[in-house]
Amino acid sequence: MAEEEKKKTLTYVEKLKQQALSQTNYGGEIPDKAARMEIRDCPNCSAGRAYRDGLTNCAYCGFRFMDSKLTDGIHIKKDNNS
Amino acid sequence: MEELLRQTQERWFVFLEKLEVRMGEMCNAAIPELKAIFKEDQDPYKRAHGRMLAGLLGQLRRMQDQANEVKEDKILGLIYSSGVFTSNDFREACFNRHYAFEKRCHDYTSLLREAAGQQDLEAFYQEQLASFALIKDQFTCKQCGGKIAISKMFFIATYVTCLYCQTQNTFMPSSGAQMVLHNARSLAEQRTAHLLKIYEERQPKDPALYQQYLRAMFDQWNQITPDMEEENEKFYLRLLKDNSINHL
Amino acid sequence: MSNNPLLEPIHGISLEDYSAACAKLGSGLSEEAIAKVLGVELPVWQEANLLWPERMKQDQTYEIMTLFGQYFAQAGQHPKFSNAVNGGAEDAGYTAQIKADKDFYQELEVARNVAYEYGLDGAQWIADKYGITLGDFQIAASKWNTQIHAEIQADFQEYTQKQDAYNAKYRQMFASAQGGNVADDITF
Numbered sequence: 462m463a464e465e466e467k468k469k470t471l472t473y474v475e476k477l478k479q480q481a482l483s484q485t486n487y488g489g490e491i492p493d494k495a496a497r498m499e500i501r502d503c504p505n506c507s508a509g510r511a512y513r514d515g516l517t518n519c520a521y522c523g524f525r526f527m528d529s530k531l532t533d534g535i536h537i538k539k540d541n542n543s
Numbered sequence: 544m545e546e547l548l549r550q551t552q553e554r555w556f557v558f559l560e561k562l563e564v565r566m567g568e569m570c571n572a573a574i575p576e577l578k579a580i581f582k583e584d585q586d587p588y589k590r591a592h593g594r595m596l597a598g599l600l601g602q603l604r605r606m607q608d609q610a611n612e613v614k615e616d617k618i619l620g621l622i623y624s625s626g627v628f629t630s631n632d633f634r635e636a637c638f639n640r641h642y643a644f645e646k647r648c649h650d651y652t653s654l655l656r657e658a659a660g661q662q663d664l665e666a667f668y669q670e671q672l673a674s675f676a677l678i679k680d681q682f683t684c685k686q687c688g689g690k691i692a693i694s695k696m697f698f699i700a701t702y703v704t705c706l707y708c709q710t711q712n713t714f715m716p717s718s719g720a721q722m723v724l725h726n727a728r729s730l731a732e733q734r735t736a737h738l739l740k741i742y743e744e745r746q747p748k749d750p751a752l753y754q755q756y757l758r759a760m761f762d763q764w765n766q767i768t769p770d771m772e773e774e775n776e777k778f779y780l781r782l783l784k785d786n787s788i789n790h791l
Numbered sequence: 792m793s794n795n796p797l798l799e800p801i802h803g804i805s806l807e808d809y810s811a812a813c814a815k816l817g818s819g820l821s822e823e824a825i826a827k828v829l830g831v832e833l834p835v836w837q838e839a840n841l842l843w844p845e846r847m848k849q850d851q852t853y854e855i856m857t858l859f860g861q862y863f864a865q866a867g868q869h870p871k872f873s874n875a876v877n878g879g880a881e882d883a884g885y886t887a888q889i890k891a892d893k894d895f896y897q898e899l900e901v902a903r904n905v906a907y908e909y910g911l912d913g914a915q916w917i918a919d920k921y922g923i924t925l926g927d928f929q930i931a932a933s934k935w936n937t938q939i940h941a942e943i944q945a946d947f948q949e950y951t952q953k954q955d956a957y958n959a960k961y962r963q964m965f966a967s968a969q970g971g972n973v974a975d976d977i978t979f
Contacts, residue, residue, distance in 0.1 A: 466976070467568055473973050474572040474599075477910050478580055481595035486586055487914045487925060488819070496678055496693075496717040498703075500685035500710065501832070509686035510711045512704050520709075528830035529803030534838040535770050536701050537802065558979045565974045590912070598910025605962070605972045613979045699837040713834060724841075774845040781849050 501526070515543030544625060548633045551621055555637055558613060559644045562606050570651045573599050574658045581659035587722050592659060599655050607648050614641055664730040668767065671719045672696070686710035698724035698768060724768055731763035753786060795854055797846045804829055804839040806855065810862030811869035812840075817926025828871050864933035866926075885921040889931040893938060896931045899923075901957035909965035 501510050505524035513520035516537065517527045531542050577599075581592040618637045679693045689707035693714060698721055703714045732739075738756035745752060761779045765772040798806060812825045826836035847855045867873060867882065867890075882890060889896050899921065903913035914925045923931075943950045966972050 470568045470973055471572050474569060474576060477598045478576050478595055480910050481580060481591045484594060484912055486590050487912055491587055494718045497715050498682050498685055499713045499715060511709045512711050516702060527832055531802050534802055534842060537835060537838055554979055561977045562974055565977060569973050594910050594912060597907045601908030602973045606974050609974060617979055699841060700834040702834055778848045781851060
């Protein structure tokens, strides 16, 4: 009798483990991505994005890449406003 | 009356013991499984392990509920209904036994929580440092193909300027590097846990020891994520202020 | 409006923008999409996303945290996001109900916690069963929390009775789905 109960407990634990493993994590798995480099060409004049007087506007045609006023952050600073 | 009390007490003891035996069986079976699932779980937040642990703790809580219901119904019920006739011995024996049961639950809860141990954040961090060292000189400008050396480990997307053509590239750190930022405080806490322990074990509490710990923890934190030092220091001052209020 | 300097926008992203963005992230919008809606690029968004929580940590008055909760609850009305997401569609079905019906929220809040107690991911369970995303669930939580606190203060007993009934219902439900609890056979 005691042995049977023990077996039931073991089965319960095993089921709990399988259930824990088989569920998908909310929002899906977190992909393990390698570091990479990206670039954005100017959608207006298709020039490569050069840094001349700031980050917010295209250095060649003045197109506004970003509609925001940069402040002093971690790497991006106030001076990076075009 | 005496006989009823004796029987009830006996049944109460047997009932709690059965629950304790079951609890022990469950925990003994679960502990190696918790260790295994923690090791297997590829999720950086170890959520499969978290789910299994939560399920086990839920079962412990159900057993506590079972005991509480019976206590309410059979033990307190008898005490109230028999009023002055209940001996203090009965009450004390039953309550003490329940206290011991609760203590058991508490101990098993800790055992389950600690079964898998802590995530080895130091090893993970060292791995990330090593893999960053391997890749940092391998990036090229997407515009002109010129080499771009990544000067330090970035934890979030960051603009980097090509030295040859001045093009703004965006460097996207690896998922692992992003996790370093996420884990930075916990790693700093792991590294300085011995100092926190000294503070916690000293009686009476000595605020100077806490400050020592806090400074050391933030030094480690800043060392792991130097980019966040300015912000971390502001947070440090805030904690220091909170702490001096708590110690007043 | 308060003069708290910690409320100044970060890279042009105000606390209202940030709070709504967090709610939308919780509903499955990607960081890239968030950045686009806010009119910035990913590095700018990621800095703001790192710095707003820092401001909350530094703020001893809890003003930022409180406002964050309020703005989060109103994320659906944020002009930048309401047009960009779902083509501005109104909430429907259970998502609308949880924001309109406090009892429904309280019941699902209990159900979600009990799901965790039975080894399930409660947030996922709510999403599977009711189609309510974590973001929308948290919006409902921010919306109802003040009222629920007031009710607890006013009539604690009524509140706990209601919670107990929900707890009993869902514990029974999740337990029977697993063939009972480990110690159901042990009786007095």
